[in-house]
Amino acid sequence: MARPLSEEKREAILTAAVDLVAAQGTGAPTAKIAKEAGFAEGTLFTYFATKDDLLNELFLEIEAELAAALLDDYPTDGSPYERTRHIWSRLIDWGAANPAKRKTIRQLKVSDRVSEASRCRASGLFEEIVGRLEGNLAGHVSTEYDAAYVSAILDTLAETTLEFIMRYPDKREHYKRAGFDAFWRGIAR
Amino acid sequence: MARPLSEEKREAILTAAVDLVAAQGTGAPTAKIAKEAGFAEGTLFTYFATKDDLLNELFLEIEAELAAALLDDYPTDGSPYERTRHIWSRLIDWGAANPAKRKTIRQLKVSDRVSEASRCRASGLFEEIVGRLEGNLAGHVSTEYDAAYVSAILDTLAETTLEFIMRYPDKREHYKRAGFDAFWRGIAR
């Protein structure tokens, strides 16, 4: 059996970790995470051998969730513009709906506790998305931009756009559109 | 005065802090920072009352340096495009030349140890730049984009571009140009 322990409890710990890492960074104590999850300190270590393991799995879990969200309900039949917009839309919607997870990812991305291996695996999770993006943009993007760079730009513009959306929630649709416009025009041939 | 508090030593501590915070995050021990700077543990605290003070001052110091770098040698006579490009160019050059400082800023930006007050003061340091940017782009930018958002996009694109430059140093000029193009086209009317 791959995972004999209760998946439910494992998730409870990861959920608690999201909140605490978002608020306090990777320095958040395992004891607090365990308590927030409703467990005793020691229990955390039956689900994650070390704190670093927890942090790395947390990272991968959120990245996987995000990757899945981006492709959910993907309009295979849509135009390249529509398909690209769909990914952007999901990016913004998921980010707006999960501010703590976004904050946690930002913390983890700058932490040396997340291993190179984890970062690689996380990259892998987005391979399909990058591939689709590449396909969608084939006729639109300038030759200056390779797929990885385009993806990174999309991601970073979404991040910035989300910051403005969090600051001015009333202008959510405005920034969502403006952000995508900047992307679409920016990379255009 | 016996020995005056030397600005030189203060800078030595900040310099050591840059390296260690870049590598280990805000959790880097003050003892290590002091030792790296060539001082005894206690000496750090004659220059910075608390670790939080050190972190906040470090943040402001780097931000101030960056802000100054962006306007250095600013081509007042240039065209709006040239002036904007100049800021972009400085952003990329400073970033490429100071990877540890960039990493440190990223660490500090996600840390709750950097106070709201420090963040405000840091914002203030970029006011003039944002103002000039706004002036430069007056005739170019789409009405969708307010000055703050434009500045944030410029900054985030530079950050992303720098990541690619660090990864592929050979393609520095390529990415530098491509990144600016994306910006200039992206926000265009």
Next chain:
Amino acid sequence: MARPLSEEKREAILTAAVDLVAAQGTGAPTAKIAKEAGFAEGTLFTYFATKDDLLNELFLEIEAELAAALLDDYPTDGSPYERTRHIWSRLIDWGAANPAKRKTIRQLKVSDRVSEASRCRASGLFEEIVGRLEGNLAGHVSTEYDAAYVSAILDTLAETTLEFIMRYPDKREHYKRAGFDAFWRGIAR
């Protein structure tokens, strides 16, 4: 429960604290206290959240023990003189038997680490004794002396008497009697 917090261990820490605070004052290191109690440094803090908590609880614990000792085996049927003497006798006996606790109490009483709240609660522990003293002395004491002042005099004379007893153990009974005589005569109408 894994291992329950044991009252026994808590007492061991308090006992160690008595010895060290008596000898070194409230500056006695928690590490030494823990080691003297037979524990690792950190263990102390699972029983007392902070050193101040330890000190305050130590204070209250000793005061409670003393208060209990004074009323132990109290001769309800005795004459007022006998009953008052009984309290004096207990005071002296407890003090002579517990020199370290006496020393510790003296240290704690002059320390600003013992809170006003703790002092109040300690006062409360002696309320019954003060009340009984007042009743016992009703027919004997001069109107000059209120109950609180009488109690304070009894206490301070006992303290002084104990110092002489410690210095000249052979004369214990002599000083014990002489001290009480001074009290009884001193406050007489």
Next chain:
Amino acid sequence: MARPLSEEKREAILTAAVDLVAAQGTGAPTAKIAKEAGFAEGTLFTYFATKDDLLNELFLEIEAELAAALLDDYPTDGSPYERTRHIWSRLIDWGAANPAKRKTIRQLKVSDRVSEASRCRASGLFEEIVGRLEGNLAGHVSTEYDAAYVSAILDTLAETTLEFIMRYPDKREHYKRAGFDAFWRGIAR
């Protein structure tokens, strides 16, 4: 020259020490004491080789001042009762006028930083007073009480009385009289 350094500055440091030791105990930092006295940290150590020296000299200085105060204006011609009362009166007056010094003495008396030697020398300062007390009381005191014990009782009753005077300043004369009455009657034959 016995003391080549400025006596004035030495006194300034001792005065500052009184306030700080009264408030914070012997743990009061030398740096704070120096600053309160108007000097730099290091200057303190040209007047007192170590903190322990400062503490011991502080102790002796205050004890000497008190001893002198008790005999000031001593009524050589008065009756034994009057002469004894005079000492009591001085004790109370000095104590009421110098609460910080009293508090400091209490701190120092329980501190292991005041050496046995200092305690002996302090005792010596009161020898004359004890002698006079003995003479005064020759015809009055019960044989139960040796001179040292009588002196200690006088001192401790004064201390207790002063506490009540500080708490109820309106009743100063009442407690001052009542305290002495308790002493005088208490030790009487």
Next chain:
DNA sequence: GATGAATGAGAATTCATTCAT
């Protein structure tokens, strides 16, 4: 499997003292 007490290696400070200026 769950619990949480026990552990001890750090971590940030503090502070008496020294000594270059």
Next chain:
DNA sequence: GATGAATGAATTCTCATTCAT
């Protein structure tokens, strides 16, 4: 003689991890 920066040992407290129950 005065100054106060420099020092590093000592202190309180935290926390990941272990393991007896």
